[in-house]
Amino acid sequence: QVQLxxxxxxxxxxxxxxxxxxxxxxxxxxEFALAWFRQSxxxxxxxxxxxxxxxxxxxxxxSVKGRFTITRDNAxxxxxxxxxxxxxxxxxxxxxxxxYGSTTTLLRQYPRWGQxxxxxxxx
Numbered sequence: 001q002v003q004l005x006x007x008x009x010x011x012x013x014x015x016x017x018x019x020x021x022x023x024x025x026x027x028x029x030x031e032f033a034l035a036w037f038r039q040s041x042x043x044x045x046x047x048x049x050x051x052x053x054x055x056x057x058x059x060x061x062x063s064v065k066g067r068f069t070i071t072r073d074n075a076x077x078x079x080x081x082x083x084x085x086x087x088x089x090x091x092x093x094x095x096x097x098x099x100y101g102s103t104t105t106l107l108r109q110y111p112r113w114g115q116x117x118x119x120x121x122x123x
Contacts, residue, residue: 002026002098002112009094009117016086016121022079022096022114033103034072034079035110038092038119045095049081050103057103063089086121093118 008020020036035050049060049070058070069082079096094117097110104110 002028002032004096004098004112004114006094006096006114006117009119011120011122012086014087014121014123017082017084018086018119019083020081020094020096020117020119022081024077024079024096024098028074028077030100032098032100034070035097035099035103035105036070036079036081036094037097037107037110038090038094039116040092045107047105047107048094050105051079052103059103059105061105083119086119088121088123091119091121 002024003026004022004024006022012018031053036048037045038048039045047061051058051070051072067085072079096114098112099110
């Protein structure tokens with residue numbers, strides 16, 4: 001199985017940029033998709049972005065499209081989320097997730113999760 005560990009969260013002002021990282025390890029020889037989800041207090045965990053094993057396919061939620069970019073480097077076992085023009089509504093705990101096979105935006109299709117990293121955006 002793939003193990004995941006996020007880092008890079010923090011507190012920033014609106015309009016700032018921030019990059020989250022997710023180091024992956026374990027059974028990485030099989031092709032697996034990666035994704036970012038986020039959860040705000042009192043809300044359900046929601047899809048943010050996903051990327052295929054070789055990076056050829058990416059999908060984004062409408063709320064982050066054009067502001068966030070998901071990338072992965074399999075040689076370095078690293079997934080990243082590059083966030084620009086952050087807004088207070090981006091405040092959440094961000095989780096990376098993995099599944100063997102193709103990308104999907106469905107939370108329940110991802111069996112492997114990291115512990116999360118907090119992002120706080122103030123106005």
